[in-house]
Amino acid sequence: MRITKSFVDKVEIPPAKSDGKATQAFYRDSAISGFGLRVTSGGSKAFIVEKRIDGKVKRKTLGLYGNLTVEQARKEAMKFLGKVASGVDPIREVKEKQAQRITLKDAFEDYLATRKNLKPNTLNDYHRSMREMFKDWQSKALKDISRDMVLSRHGKYGQRSPARADNGMRVLRAVFNHALQRYQDSSGKPFLAANPVDVLSHQRAWYKVEKRQSLIKDHQLKAWYDATMQLNTETTRDYLHLVLLTGLRRTEAATLTWDQVDFKEKTLTISDTKNSRIHRLPFTDAIEALLERRHKAKESPFVFPSDAERGHLSEPRTAIKRVSALSGVDFTLHDLRRTFITAAERLDIPAYALKRLMNHKDPNDVTEGYIIFDVERLRVPMQKITDFFLAHAGLKESQAPENMEQ
Template sequence: MATGSNRVRLTAGRVDAFACPPDRAQAFLWDTEAPALMLRATPSGRKTYAFEGRLKGATIRVNIGTAADWTLDKARKRAAELKQMIDSGTDPREVERQKAAEAAAAKAEQAAKALTVGDLWPSYIANGKPKRREAWKPRYLADLQKMAAAGGEKKKRGTGLTRPGPIFPLLAKPLAEINEDTLKVWHDREAKAGKHQAARALMMFRGFLRWCAGQREYRDLVDSDAGRAPAILDTLPSIGESRRTDALESAQVAGWWSGVMQLANPVASAYLRTLLLTGARREEVAALKWEHIDFRWCKVTLADKVGDTRTIPLSAYLAWLLGSLPRKSEYVFASVSKSGRLTDPRSSHQTALKSAGIDHLTIHGLRRSFALLGEAAGAPAGAIAQVQGHRPSATAEGYKPRSIDALRPYVEQITSHVLSLAGVKFEPVDEPGTLRVVA
């Protein structure tokens, strides 16, 4: 116990009256009601409550707070809590250090999440040069700077002011909020002004995301795959005429189907077959959740590109196929990616194409294949278009929307035709959930 200390039952009056003698550096007044509680006074008039106890043979002292901020009752209660910690073998100082560390980490995390693309873009320009190169190519560096320029400057040629670069709108966004959805909205907006310029800006911004992912302090904030989301890639300008007309020929269906069935990833295999049997857009199927499937009435609701949603019949085979998938998450086609669902099936599709000996077929080509195979199966163009989610005015038939029951025979007709070409014999049985496929 420190010099100049004594023990009494502390009261509000004694706390107020207690003072440190002018010839001493400090004085202590111990409480008899809470023996581990002390009141410390200094010549300046400052009075502080503190706790003192012994832990593992050593004396430890923990500051509680000033008498101006803490009432006597609260100080006693806090001293009792600290004593309980020590009695259980816990060092209160270590607990406080841990809390401080957690608070600092939380504050740092919050600050990191507030970092915007604009905060990091100058660092990327300064340090993001490609590997194995001493510096950016001058032309590419100029393009990077132009893409992110704020605009509003007088044009060097002609009259008027320059418009902001395509990347400029992204600079104000927090890095942690850059994802597939924000990039899709941004790219679609920029593509209205110039689709090729928007595509080039996307490629450049993907380089920025890769650089961020390579920095230890930013990698947890960035989704480096956001710029490669199918919803965005499918809207990029096509390269070559074949990308707009590719589709499976009837004679290729069996080989394609066999290649897909041999994929090591059963989720990717089911996903690709679902695309062919529904004619849906790749992102519509990838975003499919279990809650969107009605196995009882055999129908499925898709997030439509044209409208909010559309509901189509679920063929008996497709109900069996989807029902056989494990329910690992809310998504039907689940994966371990950040989004929790299948995002880029192209590598799996390429493996299947190689196995089948098919030189070229895009994922979107499966959508065209559904339309062509549906016509070969004898389904009306309007029914095919409605299942695929085309606007009525976009088809030659100018169809009137059919009910689910009216569409169902045509969906089964198309599915049967595809399975026949694939060499698959499907045998549904009476009891729901026990459908089976006989190869």
């Protein structure tokens, strides 16, 4: 039929499916091949144009009826078909123009959409870098972010924190690498000339940030423990104690749920780990007592609940500052993990047991793949580590060798 104003006004609206899902109907114009009307069960009427391009039928929505008249839609359809006749792909042309104008904000969101398995902490770090280092670049087109801008911004933030400056630039580099592959012309050539963050490598401008190697020393353990006992919140105190006694990563401990705790087998299991390998640890007497006490008063699926939106405890920065002030021991949550493994190593615990205690995996260690490790093999080493900490906290008679002091 010929699509006219009268036809569009009177066209029948297709019914929705029995389950309520929307449907649509297409009406093709008899005068201009490829020009048509799409009508949905919701009452929407839109003009379309279709044409086979490079062996595939491509469809473009020209606009809604009301925003466009029938005659205006016909003219737009003729322009589209004219370009196709001259060898141009109008849809690709529009996408290429959009790609050339892609902003950092849009490219970052697109990058995250393709990285569905990122850990919550990693996502938070990425967002923080974008929010702190590149807040004023969000609306800039990627092609307008230059090497000189990168060098200047890296140097500016490096004066405050070299580690954060490097981390932020690594995030920016990943977004640009993603964009180089994502946004290309019809011949497969990227619209971006290069990744501007590469200038940091060319100029050797990356900072040499030494990894933190701090931990709580033996003679500091009693002061640290006494300070934790002065915290007003029992949940935070127990959380700090569990991290020290297990060596768990901060998020692994914070997100621990009661279905991960087996009081019968006396084990706790972390399934969502950094290396994706299930991590199972046995209770020691102190860990069992801590968990039983918490279980009696449980009000949440989480072992360490919080009133916050996420439901579980987040990093207790205020409590850490208070414990540091009271004890004189400056520490981070990862320092507790380092303290745990350092104590384990000094207690002469076997190498494979050490790896399992920390859930470290060496991809180059072929032998490790053949060993079926029983969690019971870790029970004695775990108890030795707990006894060591309790002794230095003044809660248990020391059974450690005389030369354990660091």
